[in-house]
Amino acid sequence: MANIILLGPPGAGKGTQAKRLVDERAMVQLSTGDMLREAKTSGTEMGRRVAEVMDKGQLVTDEIVIGLIEEKLTGAQGGGFIFDGFPRTLPQADALSALLARKGQALDAVIEMQVDDDALVARITGRYTCGNCGEVYHDQTRPSKVAGTCDACGSHDLRRRADDNELALKTRLMEYYKKTSPLIGYYYAKGELSTVNGLAEMDAVAAEIAKVLDKT
Helix, strand or coil: CCCEEEECCCCCCHHHHHHHHHHHHCCEEEEHHHHHHHHHCCCCHHHHHHHHHHHCCCCCCHHHHHHHHHHHHCCCCCCCEEEECCCCCHHHHHHHHHHHHHCCCCCCEEEEEECCHHHHHHHHHCEEEECCCCCEEECCCECCCECCECCCCCCCCEECCCCCCHHHHHHHHHHHHHHCCHHHHHHHHCCCEEEEECCCCHHHHHHHHHHHHHCC
16 A cells, blocks of 8 residues: 655656556545535535635635545545645645644655657647547557547547647646655655656656566
């Protein structure tokens, strides 16, 4: 059992690797976005607080997010937790550390998925998916065999995310470097940071992550 954080800029492949860890190691993925959407419709006291804030178009406070994470940590079973999208800032990292200490738990690894920005832009801007089955393609590295048709299900509903363009991605990268990249130094100083090549083939990245986890 291990508790981990996957760090890396948008498009580094954190979600893909988290899903593999859920499938292969029975880990529990704690995605802040998913937790907020779930809480909003849960009818609980915390859910009502989330709904009130989100309905006003306001940002959910760190206190609320920590509260949602605490609910998930309490009584949950599995192979450990993957923190996805949290922490994003140094105060959030401190808050998570305090929460885990209260629960008698700890972080076992923080894995940075390192990428080259130019290569990342090329990866993301060439990406498209099937709207029917979710199969992922790329203009250069994995185009569909027949233009406009999904290899897996035959659908013609191939689409690109609206923010998968160079300008939008560079804006998201700047936000990451300003707010989240300081966590790399933070966890390095605590002796908890490991790095993998986020631009390697999917299976190679998974193997590197497995090596880190097998040492914990």
